Amino acid sequence: MATRPRSEDALDRELADLPAELRWREWMGRVEAVLFAAAEPVPREALARIVGRGCDVDLVIDDIRAELAGRPYEVVAVAGGWQMRTRRAYGAAVRAVRGQGERGEVLSSSEMLTLAAIAYFQPITRGALSTFFGREVGRDLVARLRAAGLVAAGPRSPQPGAPYTYVTTPTFLARFGFTSLRDLPDIEQLEEAGLLDKEKLLADGWTMPGGEEDEHAADDGDEEPHSDA
Known part of the structure; x- marks a missing residue:
């Protein structure tokens, strides 16, 4: 049987x-x-x-x-x-064998700073990110964070034009070892230490890759999230 x-x-x-x-x-x-x-x-x-x-x-x-x-x-x-x-x-030993080509590669300074701002101020629009940094945060930069699975589209903002907001994902938590967003370092302590001061962040190496300026930056309301969100 x-x-x-x-x-x-x-x-x-x-x-x-x-x-x-x-x-x-x-x-x-x-x-x-x-x-x-x-x-x-x-x-x-x-x-x-x-x-x-x-x-x-x-x-x-x-x-x-x-x-x-x-x-x-x-x-x-x-x-x-x-x-x-x-x-x-044992991380160095694993990387020596596995290499750096897999997802988990080091983020650029602009990607890391944008991701940090989204993590602390989510849900946040791309326009608000640009205002925070005092320079344009291009669609391509946000798209790279989304392709890495670290950021996803959030609810539409109540602002005129109803632009999309962005939020972090469970992949973000896993990558940085957080159980939840409550594990993020206290924002007030970071501000007091100058680590979240906009001027210090920019002075510490924000470099916008060439060609990322967005011709349509003024109208975030037309920005549709990628289908892989």
Whole structure:
């Protein structure tokens, strides 16, 4: 008789026939396996589907982290979930083998400053970004941040012409190691330290790539978001 394929519904989550210690080890193994296989942060609700109702996912994560102490990789809380990542101390070794050609490449100064402004002042229009920096923030610059998955189109602004606003994405949180936007450094402290002072930002190396000035900069209302938002 043919064996039926094992589906998610057939997964024994409760493991009631196992002793408590073995049950916990199995839950730990399942969670670690899912995190190891996942390319993106895994949310709590996804992990809850592979363990029993009496299993505390946070405690499972804590035990996995304890077992990984001293290993070159760890489980981190990021973008509203958890992800297995190489520890920073081994980043240079990984880059030496993998190279820099993949997404995750270093952002230019103008891209980084624009991304920081969007992160702190979102939802924000391109016109407002241009006003903040005192120079045009071109569509091409924002498009590169969107292509990297760091920025997406937000709601339309109530300003005349209803221009699109821009917001950061879960990819932004994952890339910079934030669980949520609440993890951003306190903006008042950054301003007091001069790190978010517009003049200092511009003095520290804002360089607008040639040819990015936008002939239609005055009318953001006509700007449509790319379809890959």
